[in-house]
Amino acid sequence: MTKKVTITDLAKRANVSVTTVSQILNGKDDRFSSKTVKKVRQLQKEMGYAPDFNAQSLIRRSGRTIGVLVPNINNPFFSRFLRGIESEAMAHDYIPLIFGSNNNQKLESHYLFESIRRAADGMIIASAISDLSYIDNILTQNGIPYLLIDQAPVVKGDKVDVNNRLGGALLANYLIKKGHQRVVVVADENPTLNMEERLNGFLETYRKAGIPVNDDQIVKTTLTKDGGYQATNQALLQKPTAIFAINDEIAIGLYRGIHEAGLTIPDDISIVGYDDIDLAEYITPKLTTVHQPAFEMGTTAAQLIIKRIENQSEPIQRVSLPVKLVERQSVERKID
Amino acid sequence: MTKKVTITDLAKRANVSVTTVSQILNGKDDRFSSKTVKKVRQLQKEMGYAPDFNAQSLIRRSGRTIGVLVPNINNPFFSRFLRGIESEAMAHDYIPLIFGSNNNQKLESHYLFESIRRAADGMIIASAISDLSYIDNILTQNGIPYLLIDQAPVVKGDKVDVNNRLGGALLANYLIKKGHQRVVVVADENPTLNMEERLNGFLETYRKAGIPVNDDQIVKTTLTKDGGYQATNQALLQKPTAIFAINDEIAIGLYRGIHEAGLTIPDDISIVGYDDIDLAEYITPKLTTVHQPAFEMGTTAAQLIIKRIENQSEPIQRVSLPVKLVERQSVERKID
């Protein structure tokens, strides 16, 4: 097997110096005769030469890379979010380096170091950060700006978020208006801040309406289809007329569980979700949920961090994106 | 903003040479006094130092990276496949570099070069390759081994695949057995080889059973939920008793379209898919489909390519993974 083609190999074949090749390949054609330029470009194609990225970023002190830390790559919300980041990053010639932390602290800091090692120019952090000061310390010492998604407001770092409390409240209001007096919430067992906010907004609204939701009515599970499925029986035990699934994935699991229990949605029981993933429109009945602008959150995050990378002295920004209720067919009016 | 912490910074603070730090951090502690070792390790934590990956891979001539080219990152089949690659790669301390080509030739070769640039040690190619000899040429010149997923058998490169023709045949047999004389296939408009094989296996089996499926009964669309949804009307026009969706995503789109048309599955019409994505069990009725071992395909691919990277002289391997029919509830017996 041959070794990787280097600029030196190309230069030798072209009978010019290494610098000449470098300059030409970096768009400074006008400094050389068109004969030389043509020869070099031709050889590049023939030999399949690509400048070594490691050498380039070493000398340029930038890997044109953005580290991205999310809790879970498979969750449709995050995969849409990541697509947003990717499309914006690519447009600016950056590459996202994506890590799924599963909200595991150890993995998180491992990935953090991994990003530093890989010469990330900036970081987007969407997973729940338990020890922000530690992370801030490491990142700051290495001169890497970071942006937080859906995190508690802190002084440092740019932020992109969504009003989760409002989202929860929207759903609660809707269900109350539809006459649902007895609800169950299926939430996550290890709630991150944004999840807690959704829940709080929901509970607060119910409380203010004089219909308290007590602890028995909150079922904890994992944030997956299977988590929702597993939680079904416990949820049904409470004889609710409606269930609020803290995200759409759980709602899909609930759909399955409820069908298997021989009940129909929304006749026997109403369901609402949160996220508005693609699939929400493809299941039967179509899911009423809160729309989060996942893609836009991604593009916005990428835009902001790139701006900061290229100009560290910009003022810190916090961008809040809107949420909205999307009414479909999974809720029925309840007349007691 | 501070610059990135380098080994030199650390060495200065520790009052030792750069080499000393390097050696200690690379596990050669026993060559140094425990005092020095402790000092260096302590400072590493404090200063948040991580060895520059670019500098390391430059000198080691390896980025411990595997380039992965898939048609579509969002397709659940591929995302499971990618998870398989990731888990295996990580276990061997490699990082997958993932590119979604959308079967776009230009993007493909762009990503190819990108992988070379990033010092990929090997490549896994799962997208349809139109000009394999070109790719082979580039990759070979750069000394990068590659592995093909579900591609036509060629001489060079390791291969991992699945018997797509058999998968198609399995479904056809099943539908025939269930009495479905009039079927429609919803296939992709730009078929890749594996898709063509599925289709051929299906058609061939029907033909051999004396029930030819003609061109009118093959509807072309994109390989997405929306693609399936859009294709519904055209498919129903043929008055089939069963529809074969060339992948599960399309099946999900069909489910929606069929419900919206006021029909029920499987009473009015039967559906079968292909892939066996997670979701297949979560929709109503549960989807009968062909199971592809996506995750195992990923781990197997990663294993093989890593083996080859570490020992280029291994004999070329071709691994075929099994497919099987998973019978659920989306097909009903038809008595004409």
Place this chain on the structure above:
DNA sequence: TAGAATTCTTTTAGCGTTAACCGACTTTAA
């Protein structure tokens, strides 16, 4: 106590690339 062995640490060189500068040759202008 001198040399050998052991322990601990540094020096040297180079990975592939580019930025900054230097220089030779050719043309142009006065």
Place this chain on the structure above:
DNA sequence: TTAAAGTCGGTTAACGCTAAAAGAATTCTA
């Protein structure tokens, strides 16, 4: 004719790191 201005190209040093080898300092051995 000659110096200034272009044209086309090369030299040198550096990015952060590690492998190989050399060099001190200390301890051991006879």
